[in-house]
Amino acid sequence: MDVVTSTTDLVVVGLGYVGLPLAQEASRSGLRVTGLDVSSRVVDGLTSGTSHVDDLSGDDLAEMRAAGFTATTDPAVLGSARTIVICVPTPLSAEGGPDLGAVTSAARSIAGHLRPGTLVVLESTTYPGTTEEVVRPILEESGLVAGADFHLAFSPERIDPGNTAFGVANTPKVVGGLTDRCGELAAEFYGKFVGEVVKARGTREAEMAKLLENTYRHVNIALVNEMAIFCRELDVDLWDAIACAATKPFGFQAFYPGPGVGGHCIPIDPNYLSYKVKTLGYPFRFVELAQEINNRMPAYVLQRAQELLNDAGLALSRSKVLLLGVTYKANIADQRESPARPVARKLAEKGATLVYHDPRVAEWSVNGTDVPRIDDLEQALQEADLTVLLTDHSDYRPKLLAEHARLLLDTRGVMRRADGAAPVPGAERRITAPITREGVEVL
Numbered sequence: 001m002d003v004v005t006s007t008t009d010l011v012v013v014g015l016g017y018v019g020l021p022l023a024q025e026a027s028r029s030g031l032r033v034t035g036l037d038v039s040s041r042v043v044d045g046l047t048s049g050t051s052h053v054d055d056l057s058g059d060d061l062a063e064m065r066a067a068g069f070t071a072t073t074d075p076a077v078l079g080s081a082r083t084i085v086i087c088v089p090t091p092l093s094a095e096g097g098p099d100l101g102a103v104t105s106a107a108r109s110i111a112g113h114l115r116p117g118t119l120v121v122l123e124s125t126t127y128p129g130t131t132e133e134v135v136r137p138i139l140e141e142s143g144l145v146a147g148a149d150f151h152l153a154f155s156p157e158r159i160d161p162g163n164t165a166f167g168v169a170n171t172p173k174v175v176g177g178l179t180d181r182c183g184e185l186a187a188e189f190y191g192k193f194v195g196e197v198v199k200a201r202g203t204r205e206a207e208m209a210k211l212l213e214n215t216y217r218h219v220n221i222a223l224v225n226e227m228a229i230f231c232r233e234l235d236v237d238l239w240d241a242i243a244c245a246a247t248k249p250f251g252f253q254a255f256y257p258g259p260g261v262g263g264h265c266i267p268i269d270p271n272y273l274s275y276k277v278k279t280l281g282y283p284f285r286f287v288e289l290a291q292e293i294n295n296r297m298p299a300y301v302l303q304r305a306q307e308l309l310n311d312a313g314l315a316l317s318r319s320k321v322l323l324l325g326v327t328y329k330a331n332i333a334d335q336r337e338s339p340a341r342p343v344a345r346k347l348a349e350k351g352a353t354l355v356y357h358d359p360r361v362a363e364w365s366v367n368g369t370d371v372p373r374i375d376d377l378e379q380a381l382q383e384a385d386l387t388v389l390l391t392d393h394s395d396y397r398p399k400l401l402a403e404h405a406r407l408l409l410d411t412r413g414v415m416r417r418a419d420g421a422a423p424v425p426g427a428e429r430r431i432t433a434p435i436t437r438e439g440v441e442v443l
Contacts, residue, residue, distance in 0.1 A: 008034050011081040013106045015042055015071060017264075017334070018123060018157040019087030020053045024060060025168040027067040029193035035071040036078065038105075046071040054161050054332040079113035083189050085121045086110075086135075087157065092268055097275050098127060100134060107138035114142040119151040119185050121175075125210050125269050127276040130154075131203040132178060147179040153186035154203040156210030161263075162332040172196040176206030214269040215287060220255040221266065222290035225297050228257035228443055239416045239442060257443055259390050259411040260297040260339025262328025267294075267337040298342040301411055301443070305347065305388060308407050308441055314385055317351030322374065322384035325391025326358045330412075333360040340390045341366055347388075355380065359395050381405045389414060402440060411443040 009031040012019045019035065027033045037043055045052055047070075049061050078084060088102035103124055110120060120139060122131050131154040136146045146152040155175045160166060173194040177183025187197045200206040224242070231238040238257065246254040261267050270287045277284040306316050328338040335341075344354055344366045356364055357374045364371050374380040377395070381387055381404035389396060392412035401408055401415065408415075 007080040008032050008077065008082065010034070010083045010085065011036055011077055013037075013078075013084060013086045013110070014088035014102070014124075015046065016087065016089065017053050017055070017161055018159050019085070020046075020051075020056055021159055021168050022085060022087060022123070022157075023069060024056060024064055025193045027064045027069045028169075030067075031192065033064075033067075033069050034077050034081070035069065036075060036109075037071065037073060040073050043071045043073050054334060055159075055167075075109040075113060078110050079115060081118060083119040083121065084110055085123055085155075087123045089264070090124045090126050090268075090272070091264075092271055096271060098272050100126065100130065103130070104134065104138060107135045108141075111139050111142040114139060114144055114150060116144060116149045117151075119153070119182075119189060121153045121155050121186055121189075123155055123157045125156060125214075125265070125272065126207060127211070127272040128204040128207040129276070130207060136178065147182060151182040151185050152178040152203075153182050154206045155186060155190065156206060156213075158210075158213075161334055162329060169193060170195050172198050174198045174200055174206050174209050176200035176203045178203055208273075211269055211273040214265045215273055217255075218261070218266050218270045218294070219286055219290045220253070221258070221261055222293040224255045224257045226293050229300055239413055256413055257411075258297070258339070259301045259343055259443070261294045262336065262338040262340075263334065264336055298339055298346055301343050301388065301390075301409070302346040302350065304441065304443065305386060305409055306350070308409055308439070309386055312385075312407055312439065316347070319352055319385035320383065321347055321352045321354055322380050322387045323354060323356040323371075324358070324387060324389040324396055325393050326356055326361050326364050327391050327393075330392045331360070331394055335361065335364075338391075343388070343390060344371065355384070358391070359393060378404050405440070407439040409441050409443070413442055415440060415442055 010026050010033045012023045012033065013036045015035045015037040023033050023035050035046065042052060046061060049058050051057060051061050086103065086106045088106050090103060091099050093099040122135055131152065136152060140146060144150050153175055155173060158171045173190045175183060175186040175190060175197060177186050183199055187199055191197050200209060228238050242254055242256065245252050274284040274287040309316050309319055323340060323344060326338060326340040327333060327335050348354055348366060355372045355374050357377055357380055364373065384406065386407045386409065387405040389410045389412055392414050396414055398415050
């Protein structure tokens with residue numbers, strides 16, 4: 001096989017929360033990296049030194065550009081690449097199934113410029129069989145044969161936005177090749193800037209690994225969410241029970257209840273696996289049940305909010321409700337699939353007057369209506385009839401909330417943490433005795 005004569009070591013297709021950190025780490029290793037994106041706004045921003053991704057700062061971009069990184073909307077750059085990695089979104093369609101439009105579009109662009117010897121890797125999360133059954137035929141429209149004329153592999157992204165402990169370099173990288181040789185070359189490529197590379201048997205196993213990881217989380221979050229509902233009826237402190245169970249040094253991993261699930265992974269990825277299972281003729285009941293439980297949590301938050309107000313002699317329809325945090329997780333600006341929106345929608349439908357505070361979000365709307373943003377947190381806590389904490393940003397400390405909130409519904413367990421800070425991913429979450437002040441409740 002002839003090896004392509006390249007002027008670019010790597011082209012990253014899709015410069016979002018997956019592609020840009022990948023490009024950053026590859027640049028740091030000395031590779032010549034170009035980013036390709038369909039959005040001129042994204043490319044212009046990166047070129048001018050403005051990052052649209054939480055985990056990369058302007059200084060990070062300056063370092064990348066100094067190392068030779070460039071961004072473009074011109075797919076012609078694909079023709080000079082030694083390796084091409086596809087990092088485009090894989091959302092759900094309007095019918096709730098996989099939407100591979102961005103993947104197939106990227107594959108067609110690559111096919112139009114593909115040269116012998118190029119390594120193509122798909123990182124976008126998808127169902128088992130996509131690399132071989134969807135991407136491969138499109139790439140082979142170039143006249144080149146996968147595994148013979150060019151190399152093809154799948155490597156699931158493992159980016160956790162806002163995680164300061166684990167990034168691209170120190171998170172083990174799973175790779176699965178269409179052939180053994182494809183897998184070897186993919187492992188060799190990632191080994192240049194990732195500390196540990198794990199070789200899967202093939203592309204399907206690598207695709208399944210990603211879905212297994214997120215389905216595991218999805219199901220376990222649903223478990224504790226359902227337990228939160230009935231533990232209250234049983235007069236059981238679930239947060240204390242979780243803290244006790246977490247002291248077991250084997251066989252248990254702590255998950256915590258919340259107002260729902262958000263981000264790209266948990267609400268979406270398990271549906272890709274469920275879709276593939278349905279093609280076999282039967283449902284994936286665990287995923288469907290977990291989806292049902294997690295989707296009903298906003299309604300449960302509404303119920304608890306109404307009860308808290310009723311106990312204080314207030315009606316939700318005549319109350320001002322302050323929402324704390326509207327992103328899907330702590331200390332990032334990402335709002336994708338945030339449970340804050342369905343919670344707000346249900347509160348508004350019952351007539352509540354809504355305002356919000358979020359240090360990461362300048363503007364926010366629900367059902368096309370702008371929700372007023374509050375800057376003075378202490379004053380807002382004092383003026384709101386009810387405060388609902390939806391995202392555990394580090395700004396929301398127990399002492400501050402306890403001193404100033406008139407009524408508080410804490411859906412993230414902030415009032416149970418020893419220091420009140422948002423937990424560092426991978427670190428133990430410390431639980432204290434509950435704050436028992438009247439009008440403060442934890443989900």
